[in-house]
Amino acid sequence: MSELEEKYRSALRWYPAKWRTKNEDAMVGTLLDVADDQHREHPFPGELRSLHVQGLQTRLGIFGRIIGAEIRDRVSAIAIGSGAALSAWAIFYSIVDAGGEARFYQIYGNGPISTFGPFTSLGIILYVLWIIAAITAVIGMPRLTRILLVATFPVAVIARLLSERLGMSLFPSTTTVLVLEILATLALLGTARANTRRRVWIAASLTVGASLLTYALWSGHMLPSTGRYFFFERAFFLINWPPMVAWITAGASIIVVACLATRRWVWASVTAISVLPWLALYVYRNQDGILFWGLCMLVLASVATAVSLLTAGYRINVTKV
Amino acid sequence: MREPTFFVLASLADGRKHGYGIIKDAESLSDGRVILKVGTLYAALDRLQAEGLVVAAGDEIVSGRLRRYFELTEPGAASLAAESERQALNARRAQDRLKQRAARVTAVTA
Numbered sequence: 001m002s003e004l005e006e007k008y009r010s011a012l013r014w015y016p017a018k019w020r021t022k023n024e025d026a027m028v029g030t031l032l033d034v035a036d037d038q039h040r041e042h043p044f045p046g047e048l049r050s051l052h053v054q055g056l057q058t059r060l061g062i063f064g065r066i067i068g069a070e071i072r073d074r075v076s077a078i079a080i081g082s083g084a085a086l087s088a089w090a091i092f093y094s095i096v097d098a099g100g101e102a103r104f105y106q107i108y109g110n111g112p113i114s115t116f117g118p119f120t121s122l123g124i125i126l127y128v129l130w131i132i133a134a135i136t137a138v139i140g141m142p143r144l145t146r147i148l149l150v151a152t153f154p155v156a157v158i159a160r161l162l163s164e165r166l167g168m169s170l171f172p173s174t175t176t177v178l179v180l181e182i183l184a185t186l187a188l189l190g191t192a193r194a195n196t197r198r199r200v201w202i203a204a205s206l207t208v209g210a211s212l213l214t215y216a217l218w219s220g221h222m223l224p225s226t227g228r229y230f231f232f233e234r235a236f237f238l239i240n241w242p243p244m245v246a247w248i249t250a251g252a253s254i255i256v257v258a259c260l261a262t263r264r265w266v267w268a269s270v271t272a273i274s275v276l277p278w279l280a281l282y283v284y285r286n287q288d289g290i291l292f293w294g295l296c297m298l299v300l301a302s303v304a305t306a307v308s309l310l311t312a313g314y315r316i317n318v319t320k321v
Numbered sequence: 322m323r324e325p326t327f328f329v330l331a332s333l334a335d336g337r338k339h340g341y342g343i344i345k346d347a348e349s350l351s352d353g354r355v356i357l358k359v360g361t362l363y364a365a366l367d368r369l370q371a372e373g374l375v376v377a378a379g380d381e382i383v384s385g386r387l388r389r390y391f392e393l394t395e396p397g398a399a400s401l402a403a404e405s406e407r408q409a410l411n412a413r414r415a416q417d418r419l420k421q422r423a424a425r426v427t428a429v430t431a
Contacts, residue, residue, distance in 0.1 A: 023363055026380070026389035030340030031359050033386070037341075047358065054360030058367075 014055025072190030079186035081203025084134030087127035122159035123172025182277040272304035330401040337378040337392035
């Protein structure tokens with residue numbers, strides 16, 4: 001086996017095993033034919049990157065067989081909008097002088113803290129990557145959007161590990177990273193194509209609106225002695241504030257029921273799927289009421305799955321034997 | 322239908338082809354605009370097979386390499402015909418409008 005073939009086969013490990021069994025040899029043959037035609041003995045870096053991205057997409061595409069493209073594309077656009085809004089918010093509280101977590105510890109903590117320049121932590125790289133991904137989605141560059149979203153996974157891990165290695169005082173929050181990667185996964189399930197711009201903006205506005213409302217209604221981070229607010233990530237994630245989660249769940253449920261009643265099947269499924277990451281986050285961070293919120297998640301996930309299967313053409317055939 | 326998919330189907334319209342053949346043909350049919358990456362091609366072929374528009378049409382070993390051939394199905398040909406008609410209709414309408422515009426410009430300048 002030539003070195004070139006080995007490199008191609010290695011890149012194809014990004015594809016699912018079942019897919020490789022069926023297509024690997026034919027695909028390697030084509031890759032080698034193309035390389036011969038271009039008189040190459042080494043793969044183009046972009047060529048391998050493309051195989052990695054396609055492999056990952058194929059893995060995610062297993063869900064695509066169950067959830068129709070129309071649902072996935074809408075969920076994708078909403079996830080991109082939510083992720084971008086969350087990242088914009090995170091960038092804001094990452095600026096030390098804007099009154100973020102780093103500023104709080106600088107004033108009220110024990111001793112000096114190290115920051116990443118004017119930003120709280122290396123998480124800023126992840127947040128900026130997300131913003132660029134959303135911009136590319138809005139201006140209609142879906143391929144670049146996908147590459148950037150895929151890049152957020154290693155960047156999140158590296159930012160976290162590097163922060164610890166460099167002995168930085170604050171790390172990108174696990175919760176922030178978790179929700180951004182859940183949203184990136186949802187975004188990668190589809191391709192934000194038709195009406196992307198409008199959907200991204202609506203999702204971003206709703207997310208920012210919900211977070212601002214949380215701050216307005218909940219003064220948990222206002223220090224009474226100073227009257228100053230410090231923008232911590234926790235507030236954004238509605239922790240210790242079950243009513244907000246209840247409203248979001250109730251609101252989403254009403255929308256789902258309304259969509260089902262008016263036979264807007266796709267939007268019923270899209271709404272149920274889009275609200276799941278936020279409920280999952282609440283269950284992850286706040287073990288109180290885990291049973292109730294877990295049940296809500298289960299109901300919404302069941303509705304989303306059932307509607308998705310029905311819109312994809314699946315039917316249950318019950319026969320009497 | 323996206324442009325790469327259109328050219329994959331168009332490439333198979335005159336008979337079965339293997340992956341590399343489709344890439345070269347799509348490039349030629351699109352006057353060099355559509356240069357399919359191998360990963361993109363196989364993703365498209367996988368999807369088109371799942372939709373019943375394309376089927377695998379035999380494997381051959383050439384110089385130790387596997388060449389898998391693909392061919393258009395009847396629904397695939399119908400889908401390509403419908404998309405071609407749609408594009409032709411769009412082109413005709415655009416040309417009509419351009420002719421109207423040219424006539425208006427001529428009338429104004431005359």
